[in-house]
Amino acid sequence: MDVDLALLADTKGFLHPDEGRRLYELALEAGKLGPCLEVGSYCGKSTVWLGAACRQNGTVLFSIDHHRGSAEQQPGEPYFDPELFDPRTFRIDTFPFFRATLARAGLEDTVVALVCSSQLAARHWTTPLGLVFIDGSHDFQSVRQDYRMWSRHLPAGGYLLFHDVFPDPADGGRGPYQVYREAISRGQYDVLPMTGCLGILRRRP
Numbered sequence: 001m002d003v004d005l006a007l008l009a010d011t012k013g014f015l016h017p018d019e020g021r022r023l024y025e026l027a028l029e030a031g032k033l034g035p036c037l038e039v040g041s042y043c044g045k046s047t048v049w050l051g052a053a054c055r056q057n058g059t060v061l062f063s064i065d066h067h068r069g070s071a072e073q074q075p076g077e078p079y080f081d082p083e084l085f086d087p088r089t090f091r092i093d094t095f096p097f098f099r100a101t102l103a104r105a106g107l108e109d110t111v112v113a114l115v116c117s118s119q120l121a122a123r124h125w126t127t128p129l130g131l132v133f134i135d136g137s138h139d140f141q142s143v144r145q146d147y148r149m150w151s152r153h154l155p156a157g158g159y160l161l162f163h164d165v166f167p168d169p170a171d172g173g174r175g176p177y178q179v180y181r182e183a184i185s186r187g188q189y190d191v192l193p194m195t196g197c198l199g200i201l202r203r204r205p
């Protein structure tokens with residue numbers, strides 16, 4: 001596994017190393033079906049894990065983020081990080097951090113950075129995907145929209161992954177959990193055991 005753990009420890013983000021390792025394993029398997037895609041690059045933590053597997057497979061990772069931060073990352077909100085605030089534009093800008101992570105991880109020839117909204121990236125998308133990791137805005141409507149826009153590109157065997165799936169409301173927000181349950185209820189996916197708060201579904205034939 002060619003993943004720089006020191007770099008990961010030094011990269012801002014919310015992903016537990018166990019979840020990262022699982023992302024890596026799943027992306028390694030999914031690469032046989034097609035490229036991988038994530039919604040929510042932030043500073044590149046999940047990108048390093050997914051990207052390392054894609055590099056090993058000789059495929060690519062599409063990583064989507066407008067880099068303006070989610071609602072909870074704005075000034076005054078619980079996940080605001082002043083280092084990510086650009087005083088010239090008075091907006092969050094995680095793209096320089098993301099770009100530095102890609103360079104340090106040696107992933108510039110593997111990761112296609114799409115600096116735009118998930119909705120815009122999806123508008124003309126036609127490429128089948130081996131794996132979709134949803135970790136953008138966490139409110140119910142946004143997660144549901146990401147699920148609906150991107151899961152349609154998964155072939156049989158493809159993985160649909162949600163971050164921050166909390167079955168117990170005491171542990172966190174409801175959006176990802178509710179959409180994860182909705183996806184399961186449609187009967188198109190096998191449910192694999194979760195790793196931390198990473199929900200893992202595999203598309204049935």
Ligand SMILES: C[S@@+](CC[C@H](N)C(=O)[O-])C[C@H]1O[C@@H](n2cnc3c(N)ncnc32)[C@H](O)[C@@H]1O
Nearest residue numbers: 013040042045046065066069070117118136137
């Ligand atoms: C929780 S962070 C992602 C964390 C990242 N996966 C990691 O491992 O560190 C969510 C990111 O989603 C991005 N985001 C939120 N809504 C988005 C949208 N509609 N389109 C693209 N990116 C979005 C935010 O800018 C933010 O960087």
